[in-house]
Amino acid sequence: MAENEIVAGWFEPGEAMPADPRLAGTAIADSVVDLIGNTPLVRMRRIMETEGITSLLCMKMETTNPGGSAKDRPALEMILAAEREGLLRPGGTIVEPTSGNTGVGLAIVAAQRGYRCVFVMTDKVAPEKISLLKAYGAEVVVCPVAVEPDDPQSYYKVAERLTHELEAFRPNQYANPHNPVAHVKTTGPELWEQTAGRITHFVAGAGTCGSITGVARYLKERNPDIRIIAADPEGSVFSGGSGRPYLVEGVGEDFFPAAWEPELYDEVIPISDEESFLTARRVSQVEGILIGGSGGMAVAAAIQVAKRADPDDIVVVFNPDSGRGYLSRVFDDEWMANFGFLRECEQCVAAVLDTRSPTLDSLLYVNPAETVRIAIERMRANGVSQLPVCKNTPPFAAAEVSGAVDELDLMEAIHRDPSVLETAVEKVMGPKLPTIGVGQKLELAVQMLETAPALLVLSGGRPLSVLTRTDVLSYFEAVADEAVGRG
Ligand SMILES: Cc1ncc(COP(=O)(O)O)c(C=O)c1O
Structure with a gap:
């Protein structure tokens, strides 16, 4: 080996990476790992x-x-500690269930120190996140999100199995004291x-x-x-x-x-x-x-x-x-408006809600475990034709909405089988109502209501109310009446 040849890859535990002597007196970092921190x-x-x-x-x-994140620091420390503790050997493998910044940090350090990285994530993860980790040379195993945690296909179980099969080191940042x-x-x-x-x-x-x-x-x-x-x-x-x-x-x-x-x-x-x-x-x-x-x-x-x-x-x-x-969430105006975080206009969905009867101010809903009979009673008592199905109690998060029930669908289901009345709503519910932000344009609501009977209005990321065709019609009627002085 030539005297000045740079040695990449494995170094004995605890040993400092050999610096290229030509770096002496310069501000050139020995490797990207030395740029972590400060x-x-x-x-x-x-x-x-x-x-x-x-x-x-x-x-x-x-x-x-x-x-690009704070996670480079624990990634480096957890790997160095694993080397010292003999948990990572030359050419070894790192397995971690992560889709985020920790994966990037681990991949960077692994690239420099010659380890294979396998990241396990769910199919809910945005494709850019998978591409980012692959760009660093990591392998990515995608698991279905819609399975129980103890299903062998769940991402925790897959990570466990791969750690075992590949005799890999699993940093486990949630429990690792070196984090x-x-x-x-x-x-x-x-x-x-x-x-x-x-x-x-x-x-x-x-x-x-x-x-x-x-x-x-x-x-x-x-x-x-x-x-x-x-x-x-x-x-x-x-x-x-x-x-x-x-x-x-x-x-x-x-x-x-x-x-x-x-x-x-x-x-x-x-x-x-x-x-x-x-x-x-x-x-x-x-x-x-x-x-x-x-x-x-x-x-x-x-x-x-x-x-x-x-x-x-x-x-x-x-x-x-x-x-x-x-960029596709916090900095995307449409995404932000759809969750009700931004107002796009003055005369927006909120204006329709403001003109409705105040009794409709609080969100009407049904819990997944409540019976169809209760759902029907609630619809009848409040004069509405559909209810969102929401877990827990208000204030709900958008992610706690699991579906919707509709008068027409329930009528058909009960007609086919009267015992449905005593069934839990979650067994018969339909898909979630499409969502619209409280600050989105009324034009959009009209367009969406062409295909959906009702919309779920979100404000500040939370379900606020259900908006129906009747609501919009009554609003238009009130506006028209006001214009001709009949209001
Ligand atoms: C994207 C991201 N990951 C992780 C964390 C939390 O850091 P830690 O896991 O060290 O608590 C933060 C903290 O703000 C964060 O924004």
Whole structure:
């Protein structure tokens, strides 16, 4: 081997990667792995101005990691630890059920260190996410989402089987203690140094809790007065929710991961999907920093914290990844309008709802386990012809709507078999009603009602009401009457 030849691939556990001696005295990194961490901290100048914030609010920009997210840090630490512990050997395989940022981080480190990566995900995952991981040379196994968790085809079971068959290492970021350690070793010290030890508040979203717990462990050790604030999607268990669904991705949970250490957090602030998304869009536009929904959630909480803080305080908000991964959702006006997060016009669907009888203000629904008889009684009592089928109790998330029942369909079913009356609604329900946002154009409602008898109106990502042809007709009638002075 020539003296200066670069050695790629495996190094003995704990051994530093051999640096090319020609790097000496230059600012050239030895490999992309060396570019993980040391992300910049930037003042949120325009947000401070527009919000009248007098403390110093700044953002830790994890987008400058090679994989574009904070997850590069735990990915590297978990792999290095597995090498030290003999769980990963030369040419070994990494198997992880992930579709997101952790996969990218693992794939980057695996590429440099010569490992095979197999990621397991469900068929619900957006195709770009699969392509992204494949672009890094990873293999992707797609499993059906519509199976029970203990079905051999479920993605957890497939990941388990592959780990066993390939004698692979499974990082399991939700339980791996090296996930928070990555932030104790890197993110925490960076924040301390970058603020010259003057940081007073740290605000971050929590998913596996690796970031917030790791940073908190380090900073509280340096100065126990530093306040640690978790931002959490409404519905997630960290802020006292029951784990009901929400739309922000990557943060919040329906269980408590191993790194959840509540004694380290001074406060947990719940933030709605609507506030998260609108804040992400605003930060991207006014600061020129493209952030995702979870970054928007963290900034929304940080704004609250920074407003209460003193002028000498330094509030740092952790931005985990870029808005680029969310262009077809948070940054897509149509998607946002359809969930009722944006208003497209003045005379929109909301105008029709405003003219209806106030008794229709609350959402009429039926639970999946209730009987057809109850559904029929509810329709009759309220003079409506269809009901959405929703799990749990209001306020519902859009994902809790599982179908709909319609007077006509039920009549036919009972005619065929009278025992259907005592059957659970979920056994006979039809597909979900098409959805429209409360701020979408009436024109769109008219067009959709040509084929659907009714629409489910969403506001702030939640079902608000059912809109029927009769509602729209009555509205048009009222508008016409008003125009000729008959109203
Ligand atoms: C996309 C994404 N993933 C993960 C997380 C959470 O990080 P952790 O898993 O370290 O708690 C965040 C935090 O905001 C996030 O936005």
